[in-house]
Amino acid sequence: MTRLTDHKTLGIAYANTSGVFMVVGFLLMLLFRWQLAWPGQPIPIATAIFGETNAPGGILLPEFYYQLVAMHGSVMIFLAVVPMAVGALGSYFVPLQIGAPGLAFPRLGAAGYLLYLAAGLLMAASFVLPGGAANSGWTSYPPLAILASSGQTVWLVGILMLGVSSMLGAISLLATIVAYRAPGLTLMRLPFFVWSQAMTALLLLLAFPALQAAAVFQLMDRVAGTSFFLPSGLAVSNTPLAVSGGGNPLLWQHLFWFLAHPEVYVLILPAMGVVAEVITAHARRTLWRYGLMVGAVVALGAWSMVVWAHHMLLTGMSTTLSSFFQITTMAVSVPSVILITSLVVTLWGGAIRYTTAMCFALAFLPMFGLGGVTGLPLGLGPSNLILHDTYYVIGHFHYLVAPGTMFALFAAVYHWFPKVTGRRLDERLGLVHFLGSFVTMNAVFLPMFLMGIMGVNRRMYDAGLQYQLAEPTLVWNPHMTWSAVALGVFQLVFVVNMVWSAKRGVPAENPWQATTLEWATSSPPPAGNFAVPPVVTGAPYRYEEGQA
Amino acid sequence: MTPGVDARRTRAADAGTWLFLASLVMFYASLYSGYVLLRAGSETWTTPWLARPILWKIQPFVVSNTLWLVLAFVNTRQWRLAAASGAPRSIGVWLPTMAASGVALAWTGAADAMLKAGSGPAASVAAASWFVLTGALALGVLGGGLVATWWAWRDRRSETPVHALRQLQRYWGLMLVVWFSIVVGMYFV
């Protein structure tokens, strides 16, 4: 606890923990991808590991399959990517980038981490409960989720803890940015990464309480017999449910998406911030239209709070309401396009160095683009009617989060590894990691668009075998699974690289000659970060002045 | 400690409190909007606590709740003013603590009346909303009371920083606002 009060230790703790959860989430995925590729075929060692109740004869039971899927989503979003992008990168680099000696409330930050750790362990441990872990999707829609086994209760408690955790973290980070900036570091001189982290923290702070309120309601429905989300006259297997009824399942969806749509921006904004840092440093360029980008990221964050019901266009809302959400959804793409355009134009005329960090950052741009563009048909009622709840949606958001945010996270690791360890990652292994990940990621996710367009529902235990029309696309399933395996193998290269380079890598202080403040101190930074508190006299990116 | 460092701390605490309160506002507003949406969308809504027998039992609790909360708010304000003038011991700094206990007791009493009248949380969505909303408020008040108690005890021989008391006062202000929203939305509508 005492050491966690140092923001660098805290950041590394977040990185390690969320890294482990990333592996967990990945392994869950490999298991259900097996089922999707070869439905009903036994996995040789599954019974030994998961027991007769989950995988008799090595065949994943539907009950277990749905646990794997629900927990894959929950683990990846709440326990892996957000803690990595916000907890790890934010805690470590924001104080450095603003020239601060640490976080404003170190103990809040540490408490936030411990709560996250506890919630994560609790949710992971729920697999051993009778009935297993939560199995109603990461979205936990009622009534299903209320009738589900006790793993769902643990999931809800975990979400409540994560909400408190992210509130503590967000307060600590934002207060640091407000009060501990170096002299001369005005708001419009902040590195873009800091802006993206500030907006992210604000979203977590303001949107997560809605999910917590929803979790309280659902918890009451599960343990106190209330009917917040249970309508009257509900019958399960022809037996009327012994509850008062009178509630509304759609209320959950509203509260859930009021958080969960901003949450997707929580996933993407830090990625944008990373890409901005990497592109400027490795292309030797100032951000194109920095002010516009700041405006866009603020607009994006604010606007993301009024689009949530585009996830609910088919729930029978009134045309007026539906039109409202379709229009706001179309409008939200404007700031996204501004951001991506600025990042692309920044490259123009730059002296690009094709480092691994840069390769990942460059790959982020078209991947994010594809994810964003495929969101537009989802945001319009007529096309949503066809695409909703199909693999197309899965393709859409994975392009944003997997080759999108994950690539940005990789870029961050290659870019900042020297800052944290004083040594560079090996570039040749990095290139293998990049090329391998780029090809296999696309091989996993691109076919999903086609399957979705053919109508394959996203939650099929048998991968959609009954959709005869979709057969030409379903043949992709085994290839997708093999690609996922290969993707995992290329991550091993990455892990080897990190372990090896941490000890043997080429020593480096500021290998990219970057000009932002985190590089103005030694690598790794000493306790208190800066021997002499820095004074800022100009913009963060000063690559054209030739002083690098 | 240099004044610069102190000023930064105060600034961070100020920002931190506002952010925390904003997050709490969103939490209570989400619970509240749940209640409003359920009530607006229901065709069979009845409001059990407005029915005669419970109403008579609950009314005193509503009144005492209000009094306790106002007391906590006003008293924290006095405490801050006294601390600013250097004489914090001159007023009863334990009042927020008592007030918080008072609110918790009032809630328990009201909840008991609801249960005895057969309007437990499982009886109807209306009753459930009452329990969750007022319960969440009581918990929030209890939390504020705990902090006030801790400070009063910690600083029994020294002075509580004025800016810290200002944050506490803001917190009680928020609790008051939440409570008045509940009173208006649940007891008058």
Ligand code: HEM
């Ligand atoms: C460019 C603007 C974007 C638009 C117009 C858009 C639109 C949509 C729409 C309409 C849906 C609902 C589909 C359905 O269920 O019928 C959706 C789902 C989703 N989007 Fe986006 N989106 C955009 C950007 C993003 C970003 C940046 C992310 C995350 C990094 C993201 C992550 C998700 C996720 C996770 C889901 C699926 C949630 C689920 O049902 O499990 N989207 N998007």
Ligand SMILES: [Cu+2]
């Ligand atoms: Cu959305």
